[in-house]
Amino acid sequence: MEAIAFYIFGALIIGLFMVTILSRDILYSMSSLAAGMVLISGLFFILGEDFLGAVQLVVYSGAVMALYAFGMMFFDATRRVKEKNGSGLLVFLLSGASAVILVIIFAAPAIGNKITPLVQGSKGLDNPHAIGEVLFTKYLIPFEVAAVMLLVAMIAGIILASKKMDESLSEVYIDTDPETEKKEQK
Amino acid sequence: MTLTLTHYLVLSAIMFTIGLAGVIRRKNLLMLFFATEIMLNAANVAFASISAYINDLSGQLFALFIIAIAASEVAVGLGLLILIYKKYGTLDLDNLSIMKG
Amino acid sequence: MENLVYIALFAPLVSSLFAALFAQTPKKILVGIVTSILIGISLVASVTLALHLMENPTPIHVELMDWIVVGDMNITFGFTVDQVTAAMMSVVTTVSTVVHIYSNYYMEHDRSYNRFFSYLSAFVFSMMVLVMSDNFLGLFIGWEGVGVCSWLLIGFWYHKEDVTRDINPSISPSWAANEAFIVNRIADLGMLVGIFLIYWNLGTLKYTEVFAHLDVLSHGMLVGIGIALFIGAMGKSAQFPLHTWLTDAMEGPTPVSALIHAATMVTAGVYLVIRAHPLYQEIPEVSYFIAALGTFVAIFAASMALVNRDLKRIIAYSTLSQLGYMFAAAGLGAYWIALFHLAAHAFFKALLFLGAGNVMHAMHDELDIFKMGGLKKYMGWTFLFMGLASLALSGIYPLAGFFSKDAILEVAFNEHTYGIWFVLWLTAGMTAFYSFRQVFIVFLGSERFDVKEVHPHEAKPYALWAMSVLAVLAVIAGWFKEDFMEFATKFLPAYEMSEHTHHMVWILTIVTTAVAVSGILIAYFKYSKGLKRSQKVENSFVYKLLYNQYYIPEFYEKAITKPYDELSTIAWKEIDMQVVDVTVDAIAKTIHTGGDVTRKAQDGNLSSYLKWMTAGLLMITVIAVITVVTN
Numbered sequence: 001m002e003a004i005a006f007y008i009f010g011a012l013i014i015g016l017f018m019v020t021i022l023s024r025d026i027l028y029s030m031s032s033l034a035a036g037m038v039l040i041s042g043l044f045f046i047l048g049e050d051f052l053g054a055v056q057l058v059v060y061s062g063a064v065m066a067l068y069a070f071g072m073m074f075f076d077a078t079r080r081v082k083e084k085n086g087s088g089l090l091v092f093l094l095s096g097a098s099a100v101i102l103v104i105i106f107a108a109p110a111i112g113n114k115i116t117p118l119v120q121g122s123k124g125l126d127n128p129h130a131i132g133e134v135l136f137t138k139y140l141i142p143f144e145v146a147a148v149m150l151l152v153a154m155i156a157g158i159i160l161a162s163k164k165m166d167e168s169l170s171e172v173y174i175d176t177d178p179e180t181e182k183k184e185q186k
Numbered sequence: 187m188t189l190t191l192t193h194y195l196v197l198s199a200i201m202f203t204i205g206l207a208g209v210i211r212r213k214n215l216l217m218l219f220f221a222t223e224i225m226l227n228a229a230n231v232a233f234a235s236i237s238a239y240i241n242d243l244s245g246q247l248f249a250l251f252i253i254a255i256a257a258s259e260v261a262v263g264l265g266l267l268i269l270i271y272k273k274y275g276t277l278d279l280d281n282l283s284i285m286k287g
Numbered sequence: 288m289e290n291l292v293y294i295a296l297f298a299p300l301v302s303s304l305f306a307a308l309f310a311q312t313p314k315k316i317l318v319g320i321v322t323s324i325l326i327g328i329s330l331v332a333s334v335t336l337a338l339h340l341m342e343n344p345t346p347i348h349v350e351l352m353d354w355i356v357v358g359d360m361n362i363t364f365g366f367t368v369d370q371v372t373a374a375m376m377s378v379v380t381t382v383s384t385v386v387h388i389y390s391n392y393y394m395e396h397d398r399s400y401n402r403f404f405s406y407l408s409a410f411v412f413s414m415m416v417l418v419m420s421d422n423f424l425g426l427f428i429g430w431e432g433v434g435v436c437s438w439l440l441i442g443f444w445y446h447k448e449d450v451t452r453d454i455n456p457s458i459s460p461s462w463a464a465n466e467a468f469i470v471n472r473i474a475d476l477g478m479l480v481g482i483f484l485i486y487w488n489l490g491t492l493k494y495t496e497v498f499a500h501l502d503v504l505s506h507g508m509l510v511g512i513g514i515a516l517f518i519g520a521m522g523k524s525a526q527f528p529l530h531t532w533l534t535d536a537m538e539g540p541t542p543v544s545a546l547i548h549a550a551t552m553v554t555a556g557v558y559l560v561i562r563a564h565p566l567y568q569e570i571p572e573v574s575y576f577i578a579a580l581g582t583f584v585a586i587f588a589a590s591m592a593l594v595n596r597d598l599k600r601i602i603a604y605s606t607l608s609q610l611g612y613m614f615a616a617a618g619l620g621a622y623w624i625a626l627f628h629l630a631a632h633a634f635f636k637a638l639l640f641l642g643a644g645n646v647m648h649a650m651h652d653e654l655d656i657f658k659m660g661g662l663k664k665y666m667g668w669t670f671l672f673m674g675l676a677s678l679a680l681s682g683i684y685p686l687a688g689f690f691s692k693d694a695i696l697e698v699a700f701n702e703h704t705y706g707i708w709f710v711l712w713l714t715a716g717m718t719a720f721y722s723f724r725q726v727f728i729v730f731l732g733s734e735r736f737d738v739k740e741v742h743p744h745e746a747k748p749y750a751l752w753a754m755s756v757l758a759v760l761a762v763i764a765g766w767f768k769e770d771f772m773e774f775a776t777k778f779l780p781a782y783e784m785s786e787h788t789h790h791m792v793w794i795l796t797i798v799t800t801a802v803a804v805s806g807i808l809i810a811y812f813k814y815s816k817g818l819k820r821s822q823k824v825e826n827s828f829v830y831k832l833l834y835n836q837y838y839i840p841e842f843y844e845k846a847i848t849k850p851y852d853e854l855s856t857i858a859w860k861e862i863d864m865q866v867v868d869v870t871v872d873a874i875a876k877t878i879h880t881g882g883d884v885t886r887k888a889q890d891g892n893l894s895s896y897l898k899w900m901t902a903g904l905l906m907i908t909v910i911a912v913i914t915v916v917t918n
Binding site: 010095107153 | 188189192193194195196197198199200201202203204205206207208210211212214216217219220221223224227230231232234235237238243244246247249250251253254255256257258259260261262264265266267268269271277
Binding site for chain 2: 890891892893894897898901
């Protein structure tokens with residue numbers, strides 16, 4: 001049962017991501033990326049990692065893709081992107097060779113047999129509980145740091161993308177004096 | 187047939203190389219970011235699958251943190267893209283080679 | 288006493304440095320005066336030392352400082368003043384002082400007045416180092432120093448252009464300077480070999496130690512060292528075949544010729560042989576060769592002087608000839624007599640040169656004696672001085688040359704080397720002839736120039752006073768021969784004449800005087816009424832041969848200079864430029880091209896950077912996999 005799901009999801013994911021990297025239209029690209037994200041979360045569910053799958057859905061296919069969508073709107077990306085590709089052969093060779101190598105590395109039977117687990121959740125808890133337990137005890141500091149980082153990223157995003165901040169956004173002041181306009185134009 | 191860790195890892199590897207190919211190939215900066223996302227997700231799959239197969243929770247937590255980081259990276263990255271677009275009017279990589287030489 | 292040694296040694300150095308301060312500024316009379324005074328101080332110190340050594344014969348020795356202390360080698364800057372050194376010092380400083388004072392007059396219109404005095408005093412310093420040093424290496428330093436100063440002074444008017452040999456046989460001052468230096472360099476190689484051999488075999492270079500241990504060396508080694516050192520002496524004292532530079536050195540100012548090429552530098556070779564007399568006494572065959580070569584040079588040079596027309600060149604040939612006499616004496620073992628002739632010769636030869644300087648100044652640097660004549664009425668004192676000097680040179684009693692030259696002829700007779708005696712006797716006649724030929728052509732007869740254009744005039748009084756010192760010395764120096772013998776033989780071996788010679792002394796003297804007087808008379812009858820030139824004589828083969836210096840300079844140029852030039856050009860064009868340069872350039876080009884190629888990797892394009900990154904990543908993973916698999 002899992003195997004079938006795995007193969008279907010796997011094939012779809014690969015296909016969708018191929019569309020992502022090969023498509024000329026940014027909309028298609030983004031859409032296929034979003035779909036791929038959803039399917040990845042499906043993979044997580046297959047593996048029995050409920051919490052992670054949920055987070056993947058919410059954060060990735062929800063927030064991140066929304067961000068990308070806003071970005072796409074901003075950049076006037078409805079035009080077809082004209083891309084000059086120097087040599088597709090080079091790209092194909094490089095990526096093909098990397099694929100082969102990585103697959104060989106990962107498919108080697110040595111991997112996967114000799115790793116000893118470090119952190120095992122308490123018995124009897126289901127996945128979200130187990131993660132929660134570990135997250136707030138052993139991984140507390142990374143958690144807090146990640147929180148700070150998110151805060152910083154948020155502020156950075158606001159500053160980078162906003163207009164002048166010396167004006168108050170809540171009070172809207174409409175200047176009807178024609179003199180100020182002339183001064184500004186100079 | 188029974189799924190082993192190897193299957194998931196092979197899938198992760200293929201996804202990673204797809205992302206890599208996209209990164210190399212794409213000339214539009216925004217689409218480059220898409221490819222980067224693919225790579226990050228491939229890593230996540232790898233972490234998650236290993237974590238499931240050896241019953242080690244740290245893999246999942248790592249994947250969690252990666253997701254958090256990816257999110258903030260997208261935010262800041264898009265902000266920078268906006269600034270580049272305002273300055274140069276284009277997002278085409280080939281026109282943005284001011285660090286040439 | 289040590290202080291006197293230092294004063295005598297370093298006063299010329301101070302003088303040179305003082306003048307060097309003004310080298311870039313226009314002429315300052317102060318420079319000439321101060322330098323002359325300082326050299327005079329050195330003269331006083333030298334003479335005091337000599338007089339002191341008359342009373343207390345032990346040599347004075349000072350060690351200035353350690354110089355080379357490496358392993359077993361311990362060479363110091365040491366100076367020793369013994370009788371030979373004191374005699375040389377006195378002669379050198381006397382002539383130097385006179386020349387310095389004279390140069391105040393001679394160079395007064397020269398633009399590089401200050402530079403001249405600096406070089407001249409530097410030369411005196413080097414010569415002092417040469418004669419006062421107590422080891423062979425100090426000698427060599429002084430040797431090189433005088434070589435350099437000679438080069439600087441011969442090429443003093445370096446801005447004169449090169450011309451062809453028929454216009455000026457010396458081509459140009461800078462060419463002549465280079466020739467002098469290079470010929471000396473060739474000889475210095477021989478000297479260095481000699482010094483190396485001494486050090487290698489004896490482990491020391493100090494004279495006292497070397498000469499005390501000569502008996503440990505094999506005869507062959509002694510011969511080798513003797514020959515090697517003599518080769519060095521040949522260069523400095525212009526013996527055949529390294530003689531061509533001396534006549535070309537006349538391109539320098541006349542005071543330089545007077546000081547360097549008459550009295551001091553060229554006598555350095557003789558000094559070396561005298562200094563190394565313990566060595567040469569052990570190898571009589573080499574000494575005989577030296578004497579024979581000296582004799583050959585004497586007549587060789589005299590023959591060329593017979594027909595020459597250049598005022599200074601005649602005197603230069605006569606110097607060459609007299610050097611031959613000195614080497615003949617030293618080669619035959621009569622070292623103190625060689626030293627005596629050195630001293631006497633210095634005085635009258637310098638006087639001759641300074642007189643020639645007066646004539647040149649009066650005739651606006653004209654050198655051709657065929658264009659002069661009848662100068663006696665304008666330059667009476669110069670005529671007197673040059674006549675006196677020529678008389679001394681010819682060996683007429685009671686002037687200095689008589690005592691010294693006759694002594695050498697007696698030595699030749701005493702050694703039963705009658706061939707040498709005969710040749711030297713004949714040369715004495717030729718010497719008298721050509722000296723007076725020159726004097727009569729220049730001063731007697733009628734003027735062969737336009738008096739209204741040239742206006743010859745006598746030199747300034749102070750120059751004449753300086754020359755008079757030399758004139759007095761030329762006259763009276765011979766009277767002190769006995770005192771000199773007593774003085775010198777405290778250090779040098781005495782020379783005993785055999786009984787047979789004692790009986791023959793009077794006959795020898797009369798014969799020698801006769802040949803000298805006859806030479807003078809021949810010259811008088813031929814030239815006193817004026818110059819009569821004969822085309823037949825001047826176009827004859829013998830005349831041409833002698834006039835062109837036996838074509839030796841041309842021969843050297845064809846046989847040695849040109850092939851060497853070709854070789855140098857080949858080495859430059861083929862080897863240096865094609866091989867060495869190309870290799871170095873190739874390395875640079877490779878790096879440059881490599882840089883150009885790799886610069887393309889930095890095109891500022893993110894996409895291509897990512898491609899490179901992927902390629903690198905791929906390579907690393909492949910290597911890692913292979914490493915893991917093979918292990």
